[in-house]
Amino acid sequence: MFQRLPDAAGERVSFTIDGRVAEALAGDTVAAALMANGVVACRTTPVSGAPRAPFCMMGVCFDCLVTIDDVGNRQGCQVTVRPGMRVETQKGAREAAR
Amino acid sequence: MTDVLVIGGGLHGCSAALHLAMRGVSVRVLEKDHAGRHASGVNAGGVRQLGRHLAEVPLSVASMAIWHRIAELVDDDCGFESHGQIRVAETEEELAACRARSDQLTALGFTHEEVVDRAELRRLVPAISGHCVGALVSRRDGAAIPYRTTFAFRRKAASLGARFEEGAAAVRVARAGRNWCVETADDRRFEAPVLLNCAGAWADRIAAQLGEPVPLEVIAPMLMITHRVPPFLKPVVGATGRTLSFKQFPNGTVLIGGGMRGRAAHDENRTELDFAKLAINARTVWDLFPIMRDATINRAWAGIEARMPDDIPVIGPSGTEEGAFHAFGFSAHGFQLGPVVGRILADLVTAGRTDLPIDSFDIRRFRQSAAAA
Amino acid sequence: MTEMTTRYDLAVIGAGPAGLAAATLAAERGLTTVLLDEQPVPGGQIYRSVTRNPVRNPGILGGDYWHGADLVGPFRDSGAAYRPGTTVWSVSRALEIGLSRDGAARILPVKHIILATGALERPFPIPGWTLPGVMGAGAAQILLKSSALVPSGRLVMAGTGPLLWLLAWQYLRAGARIDAILDTTPGGNWRAALRHMPGFLRSPYLGKGAALLLDVRRKVKVIGNVTDLRAVGDGALRSVAFRQGGGPERSLPADTLLLHQGVIPNINLANATGCGQHWDEIQRCWVPTVDEWGASSVEGVSIAGDGAGIAGAVAAEHRGRLAALGALHRLGAIGPEERDREAATHRAALAEAQRGRMFLDTLYQPGPDFRVPKDDTIVCRCEEVTAGQVRDAVRLGVGGPNQAKSFLRCGMGPCQGRLCGPTVTEVIADARGVSPAEVGYYRLRPPVKPITLAELASLPKSEDEIHAVLHP
Numbered sequence: 001m002f003q004r005l006p007d008a009a010g011e012r013v014s015f016t017i018d019g020r021v022a023e024a025l026a027g028d029t030v031a032a033a034l035m036a037n038g039v040v041a042c043r044t045t046p047v048s049g050a051p052r053a054p055f056c057m058m059g060v061c062f063d064c065l066v067t068i069d070d071v072g073n074r075q076g077c078q079v080t081v082r083p084g085m086r087v088e089t090q091k092g093a094r095e096a097a098r
Numbered sequence: 099m100t101d102v103l104v105i106g107g108g109l110h111g112c113s114a115a116l117h118l119a120m121r122g123v124s125v126r127v128l129e130k131d132h133a134g135r136h137a138s139g140v141n142a143g144g145v146r147q148l149g150r151h152l153a154e155v156p157l158s159v160a161s162m163a164i165w166h167r168i169a170e171l172v173d174d175d176c177g178f179e180s181h182g183q184i185r186v187a188e189t190e191e192e193l194a195a196c197r198a199r200s201d202q203l204t205a206l207g208f209t210h211e212e213v214v215d216r217a218e219l220r221r222l223v224p225a226i227s228g229h230c231v232g233a234l235v236s237r238r239d240g241a242a243i244p245y246r247t248t249f250a251f252r253r254k255a256a257s258l259g260a261r262f263e264e265g266a267a268a269v270r271v272a273r274a275g276r277n278w279c280v281e282t283a284d285d286r287r288f289e290a291p292v293l294l295n296c297a298g299a300w301a302d303r304i305a306a307q308l309g310e311p312v313p314l315e316v317i318a319p320m321l322m323i324t325h326r327v328p329p330f331l332k333p334v335v336g337a338t339g340r341t342l343s344f345k346q347f348p349n350g351t352v353l354i355g356g357g358m359r360g361r362a363a364h365d366e367n368r369t370e371l372d373f374a375k376l377a378i379n380a381r382t383v384w385d386l387f388p389i390m391r392d393a394t395i396n397r398a399w400a401g402i403e404a405r406m407p408d409d410i411p412v413i414g415p416s417g418t419e420e421g422a423f424h425a426f427g428f429s430a431h432g433f434q435l436g437p438v439v440g441r442i443l444a445d446l447v448t449a450g451r452t453d454l455p456i457d458s459f460d461i462r463r464f465r466q467s468a469a470a471a
Numbered sequence: 472m473t474e475m476t477t478r479y480d481l482a483v484i485g486a487g488p489a490g491l492a493a494a495t496l497a498a499e500r501g502l503t504t505v506l507l508d509e510q511p512v513p514g515g516q517i518y519r520s521v522t523r524n525p526v527r528n529p530g531i532l533g534g535d536y537w538h539g540a541d542l543v544g545p546f547r548d549s550g551a552a553y554r555p556g557t558t559v560w561s562v563s564r565a566l567e568i569g570l571s572r573d574g575a576a577r578i579l580p581v582k583h584i585i586l587a588t589g590a591l592e593r594p595f596p597i598p599g600w601t602l603p604g605v606m607g608a609g610a611a612q613i614l615l616k617s618s619a620l621v622p623s624g625r626l627v628m629a630g631t632g633p634l635l636w637l638l639a640w641q642y643l644r645a646g647a648r649i650d651a652i653l654d655t656t657p658g659g660n661w662r663a664a665l666r667h668m669p670g671f672l673r674s675p676y677l678g679k680g681a682a683l684l685l686d687v688r689r690k691v692k693v694i695g696n697v698t699d700l701r702a703v704g705d706g707a708l709r710s711v712a713f714r715q716g717g718g719p720e721r722s723l724p725a726d727t728l729l730l731h732q733g734v735i736p737n738i739n740l741a742n743a744t745g746c747g748q749h750w751d752e753i754q755r756c757w758v759p760t761v762d763e764w765g766a767s768s769v770e771g772v773s774i775a776g777d778g779a780g781i782a783g784a785v786a787a788e789h790r791g792r793l794a795a796l797g798a799l800h801r802l803g804a805i806g807p808e809e810r811d812r813e814a815a816t817h818r819a820a821l822a823e824a825q826r827g828r829m830f831l832d833t834l835y836q837p838g839p840d841f842r843v844p845k846d847d848t849i850v851c852r853c854e855e856v857t858a859g860q861v862r863d864a865v866r867l868g869v870g871g872p873n874q875a876k877s878f879l880r881c882g883m884g885p886c887q888g889r890l891c892g893p894t895v896t897e898v899i900a901d902a903r904g905v906s907p908a909e910v911g912y913y914r915l916r917p918p919v920k921p922i923t924l925a926e927l928a929s930l931p932k933s934e935d936e937i938h939a940v941l942h943p
Contacts, residue, residue, distance in 0.1 A: 002623060007528070051706055
């Protein structure tokens, strides 16, 4: 569980997590924004179905894989939140394209 | 005392060791790295009769019978699954070529390849692009896990008494009385009356020391694999008009190969990938499997292996020396043949003959071309 | 920033201290230089978000952090091209860089490459380390630097190494609550480190480090000599279990567990390029082998900063400058005398920055139990392979990480062994009773980061198309 420093500087950005409206700080990565919004697990693994959350925050561990604007398996910690972005947590192996 | 020295711990070397050990022959395998380090451990794992060179068909059919009972041989199913192999035709002309091929095999008495129409293709491969008109299918074909397979052959052979010297790079092969003497890069010497050359991309160096140089080309076929995606494909799929081998593992990852080549530096045990060529492979997948357009390539690699100018291997006795045999140059399609080639070598060593037709693979076919080179 | 031709003399990969300093010096001296970086803003991880920081009170992060801004200014004035948001997935011996930017992939040929890929946190495999609620202390520090986020709820920090203490100090200054710090530094390390004390006593960091440590110890419950650490929970972290010395198991309720046991070089790109590497017995990690100019075993590829062996941020910038001088010389822009003359000041500064390093490396070397975990611990997070499975494979005859990878799939997932490689090497070495150097490491191949099929399929070959991607 993480919380924002009360005087954190920057504009607020509106985006969605699994369809629910959420708020990020401009410059937040998707992974950071998920943590700031109290998301416990961002995905379940394709191997055992275990829940996972961002672990390294620097593009190394691939535990923060999420679906962003319909594109799956994106590293949440490497993508900056943009207004209106649609972020979805992932279940197992992401659905192959339609 | 060793009866047989095998140079090369790839699938063919391990298979030969296993079949010899099963017959009570004392065998020692000299492997310069570790068993399955190169092509045997990192190939696409296709277990394919489909589309084989006519000379290979009898061997391939015999090997497939072993594959379907592989666990009885090596105590491991090697990850073998038989969901068929399919060669897709994108045009009517390609489909006509498939029919001609199938007819040719039927005339020779082989029935494993059949032509299917668009509807049956879509039933077998629902994800295939709509423009494909049909396919050539071999239903008992499949795929296995290459390293696990080679490792299983090695372990079973070892359990029956075969000895494996890993890190033993054969550098000099010479006669020592009635024996062969092999010296390794780390200054060890091994002797035995019989020598098997299963050295893959390095086999030409052994053959040359037996006085029979061969025009062997070292190649590095490239493969790439995706993240896991939900299951959508069971058979292994290739194309008729372009190079592709495409399959999904039970764990969801999708393997994309088909013979696009990187660069091999076999003296350094190293390969380099050529992404411009992998891009061609990616475009083929893009065209044939629209479902893959969102997929992510997770890893890519290339194995080092040997290709002969006529794209079929060398299998059989030396043309110059008694007590020496070859099995190399499988030209990027030796994996499926591994189980039977070991048996053939064991036949040749223990009985002096084999009941499978191997004349086409005689090393002497290269006498003139090698001399000219 | 100046736009330049696609024919760059030099590409620097990574915009941390080494990369910024290397690109700045090279561009100032006339090389057409491009700096490629995965992050949207310069600074790397150590100076992450230094130009755009949401933390209003500069005292929270401390003066060493804000030094990063001193590197960005000169870089911006240097004339070097800067391409943030660029993922490099391949570097070939032919000095061609495979990169992706905005969903398009390209191959960029250059004449020299400096890899400045920095460090990553050493894997800290304990039971439960995959649970949500458990993350790297370095990761949590990135959340603070780039997003002004601090833990809420019950926080336990565990491990060893300077970063753990620095983060605790920063949290205290930010007003965050720390329930406990579990110090896993092995007791015997102090004795081993003592003989390196003379160097450390002249280290510029001694005073700062000691004050910081005292400050944290005064305000936070610190439990030393911790062993048998476990993260406990079902679906998410609930508590942290541990022993102190050989004592009984204790448990602390926790919402967040931050783990850290030092950093190691991020070697994936260098390894995949074919750069030679060796095992460092003190730092317990694989390190690319480089000469005094950072030149690797691959002609035209240099490595600078922590990516060539951990020495810290200040050392990294000097190593970046030395690598740039080496590149200038190799490309014929300066002669050997000029190179050596200019290098002298950087070498002196580097020596100063590295003073005391042996003391810290020895003191904070993680204990064997935290590098070679018990059987039930997951070592490969991607493929969920346990240490016990690796040991079983060794018993079957698997001798090294590459065979283990083929056999068990450890290291085959998307992280490509970054989070399991060092552990798998050490587990196999331990099981076989040989050194990690003998066991070896994964043979990595590009792409070192995943690339989409669409990106690969669209790979252009003409210079014009490459230009279009780099200069949209």
